[in-house]
Amino acid sequence: MELQDLWFGLIAILFIGFFFLEGFDYGVGMLLPFLGKNDRERRVIINTIGPVWDANEVWMITAGGAIFAAFPQWYATMFSGFYLALVFILLALIVRGVAFEFRSKDENPRWRATWDWAIFFGSALPALLWGVAFGNLVKGTPINAEMTFTGNLLDLLSPYTLIAGAAGFVVFLLQGAIFLSLKTDGVIRRRAEALAPTLWIVVVAVAAVLAIANYAYINIFDKIGVNPGVMPVASSAALLAVGYYLRQKQFGWAFALTGVTILLSVATFFWFLYPNVMVSSTNEAFNLTVNNAAASQKTLEVMTVVALVFVPIVLIYQGWSYWVFRKRLTADSSLEY
Amino acid sequence: MDALDLARLQFAVTTVYHFFFVPLTLGLSILVAIMQTLWYRTNNPVYKQMAKFWGKLFIINFALGVVTGLVQEFQFGMNWSEYSRFMGDIFGAPLAIEALLAFYLESTFIGVWVFGWDRLPKGVHLASIWLVALGSNISALWILIANSFMQQPVGYREVVGADGVLAKVEMDNFLDVVTNPNVLVQFPHVLAAGVATAAFFVLGISAWHLLRQTNDRDFFARSARIATVYGLVGIVLVIIVGHSQAQHMVETQPMKMAAAEGLFESEDPASFSLLTIGDWEQREEVFSIRIPKLLSLLSYNRLEGEVQGINNLQDQYAAQYADRYGEDADYRPPVAVIYWSFRAMVGAGSLMLLLAVVGLYLVLRDELTRVPRFLKLLPFAIALPYIANTAGWIMTEMGRQPWIVFGLQRTEEAVSPNVSTAMVAFSLVAFSVVYGVLMVADAYLLAKFARRGPRDDESDAPGESVSALAAAK
Incomplete structure (x- = not known):
């Protein structure tokens, strides 16, 4: 295996980590105004992700940094090409991060309501837009021979990419509800438990549409034929099992299997994409691939050593931080946010 | 204004704003960790109160530093795609390493620290704030390694395209990139600036309380004493390292030094400018008061030695890079901006040194809390490190112009070709408006909690306040 393939895999892992962790944390943010009926309840909801949301977000930053380091051409084309979409994601994440810190530091109800909505929109917009962005990578966007994106914002919004965006959006909502039930x-637990099965039905419906859209809008047939292979099938099976466990009120299993669904869906996406990193709808010859977008072997070697040493260390201490804050929160808990 | 100007303005706005929060994070994380260590060693509850009170202000500031850092990570690709293609092989690595080594560390352990007061053993909780401090400062190191390549490219090799033109640069020696001589002076300078910033922040707020004879006299007198020592160490290091940095600049980026000194023609021995005014075109001096030989002394530690002037360097570069940019290309940075930002930085730094020395004298005589005339100055002095930090970066970045990477790529070559003027205008306005609103909210909260003092620090969390008060007694 070449180093650029290894790095394609590592970036896939970083995005899996990001969607797995930030998924429920976006979901919690989106459910905040609906599951928290009074201020104390909303504080409890925010505090469930209080100690961890910041480190969850670092998975996204690291994925961005890794794309820059390992595939500078991918970084340059995607970030300049998806310019306005990224501006919205950044604004949303800025407002959201500040809102967590600021909302409970003043008693004024209007102050708190404002930041609560900032958390809602700051979670909902990226939850939707990341799916749209990924849909575009695999579907293809206008890219010329100089690897420059030549389209505009409207080129990024198509039925397929919006379905991909919706899929991410609803699965994060579901994972957020399950997380809150755990x-x-x-009262918050009861509401979350009651909501999760309904959300699951919506997720199954959107996932079914996405599965069909994959065949209708992108050339999956050419690549894999009718049989989609083990990953998407396993992903679907995991999602269906989530419904079973929700009915059994086994929310730990439901959380784990929704996580598996997210993991396998993102992995399937990267498998569809490979060996491309961005597809050109202008001309197949202009596709950005793991080879023509990659950094030099020297840089990839350095980065490989760094990643192999530090990714396990990060996993250990981030895992430990989840263990520290494993207890359920109630309205009587002492809250920071 | 075209897309290039707007992209530059956006980079300036977002970076200056980001760096408004960063130095306080760098310095205050260490100071809070020191306070908590004192609590751990002495069990004196006033140190726990200190770690909590200054820690709360730290967190309010930290949040904005983190979220505005997101923009920094992405906008090289968004606005400077050609820079990213040209330089990505070298520049991406330190950014990714920064995320992997530093961002995870500080983000994980800030959560552990904020939420861990009652959940963790004292030693583990103390370790978490030290890890936040370590993560923040490692982050600064890697971003400065990246920035240093732009100031002084090392450890690279040039890749020439099919057309015979320099297409991009690639990593040749990672160790050389990491141990760039520029970062060896730049990182200590920034680190010490963070220490000084945190010290003057704590001093200013403490002085405000001491002047008002609030209940927490002992708390703020102790805080002020610690901050005075911390601040003196910080500002002395800033100045010593800054001097080495300037000497390094004379050798590696002489145009920046010439602009900072308003030196239009080469001189030997070179004079130091007290006040220089150039003509409108910034090509010659109109009026100048200069101290003979001082610039040579500062540059080389002796009373002679040539320091090159702006016009001489312009001629030299025009000839040197003629094959790439033609003979008429301009290599002069905006001289007046560099000149005045250098003076703002040095001026603010000198005032900080003066205040810190007087402060230490008063601390040693145990009179710090009894000299209202001195205390009255300190809340205003909070502005000084912010002026110095901002001016320092303006000088560093604008002084490198017209280069984005010194000697390798000009800024106008680096901008994204497909991002229109309208798009940059939109993002510039959007970021500015959101940043402006957040700045107001941040200042409001900082002022509110700073004024409230440590006593009812926990009024928001009834569960906590009981245990905090019990601990205080």
């Missing part, structure tokens, strides 16, 4: 008690 991390809270009392």
Whole structure:
């Protein structure tokens, strides 16, 4: 295996980590105004992700940095090409991060309501736009021979990419609801438990549409034929099992299997994409691939050593931080946010 | 204004804004860790109160530093795609390493620290704030390694395209990139600037309380004493390292030094400018008061030695890079901006040194809390490190112009060709408006909690306040 293939895989892992962790944390943010009926309840909801949201977000930053280091051409084309979409994602994430820190530091109800909506929109917009962005990578966008994106914002919005965006959006909502059912008690837990099965039905419906859209809008047939292979099938099976466990009120299993669904869906996406990193709809010859977009072997070697040493260390201490804050929160818990 | 000007303005706005929060994070994380260490070693509850009170202000500031850093990570690709293609093989690596080594560390352990007061053993909780401090400062190191390549490219090889023109640069020696001589002076300078920033922040707020004879006299007197020592160490190091940095600049980026000194023609021995005014075109001096030989002394530690002037360097570069940019290309940075930002930085730094020395004298005589005339100055002095930090970066980045990477790529070659003027205008306005609103909210909260003092620090969390008060007693 070449180093650029290894790095394609590592970037896939970083995005899997990001969607797995930030998925429920976006979901919690989106559910905040609906599952928290009063201020104390909303504080409990925010505090369930309080100690961890910041480190979850670092998975995205690291994925961005890794694309820059390992595939500078991919970084340059995607980030300049998806310019306005990224501006919206950045604004959303800026406002969201500040909102967590600021909302409970003043008693004024209008102050708190404003930041609560900032958390809602700051979570909902990226949850939707990441799916749209990934849909575009695999579907293809206008890219010329100089690897420059030549389209505009409207080129990025198509039925397929919007379905991909919706899929991410609803699966994060579901994972957020399941997470809250595991991390809270009392009334919030009951509401989250009641909502999750409904959300699951929506997720199954959108996932079915996405599966069909994959055949209708992108050339999956050419690549893999009718049989989609083990990953997407396993992903679908995991999603269906989530429904079973939700009915059994086994929310730990439901959370784990939704996680598996996310993991396998993102992995399937990267497998569809490979060996391309961005498809050109202008001309197949202009596709950015793991070879023509990659950094030099020297840089990839350095980065490989760094990643192999530090990724395990990060996993250990981030895992430990989840273990520290494993307890359920109730309205009587002492809250920071 | 075209897309290039707007992209530059956006980079300036977002970076200056980001760096408004960063130095305080760098310095205050260490200071809070020191305070908590004092609590750990002495069990004196006032140190726990200190770690909590200054820690709360730290967190309010930290949040904005983190979220505005997101923009920094992405906008090289968004606005400077040709820079990313040209330089990505070298520049991407330190950015990715920064995320992997530093961002995970500080983000994980800030959560552990904020939420861990009652959940963790004292030693583990103390370690978490030290890891936040370590992560923040490692982050600064890697971003400065990246920036240093732009100031002084090392450890690279040139890749020439099919057309015979320099197409991009690639990593040749990673160790050379990491141990860039520029970062060896730049990182200590930034680190010490963070220490000084945090010290003057704590001093200013403490002085405000001491002047008002609030209940927390002992708390703020101790905070002020610690901050005075911390600040003196910080500002002395800033100045010593800054001097080495300037000497390094004379050798590696002489145009920046010439602009900072308003030196239009080469001189030997070179004079130091007290006040220089150039003509409108910034090509010659109109009026100048200069101290003979001082610039040579500062540059080389002796009373002679040539320091090159702007016009001489312009001729030299025009000839040197004629095959790439023609004979008429301009290599002069905006001289007046560099000249005045250098003076703002040095001026603010000198005032900080003066205040820190007077402060230490008063601390040693145990009179710090009894000299209202001195205390009255300190809240205003909070502005000084912010002026110096901002001016320092303006000088560093604008002084490198017209280069984005010194000697390798000009800024106008680096901008994204497909991002239109309208798009940059939109993002510039959007970022500016959101940043402006957040700045107001941030200042409001900082002022509110700074004024409130440590006593009812925990009024928002009834569960906590009982245990905090019990601990205080």
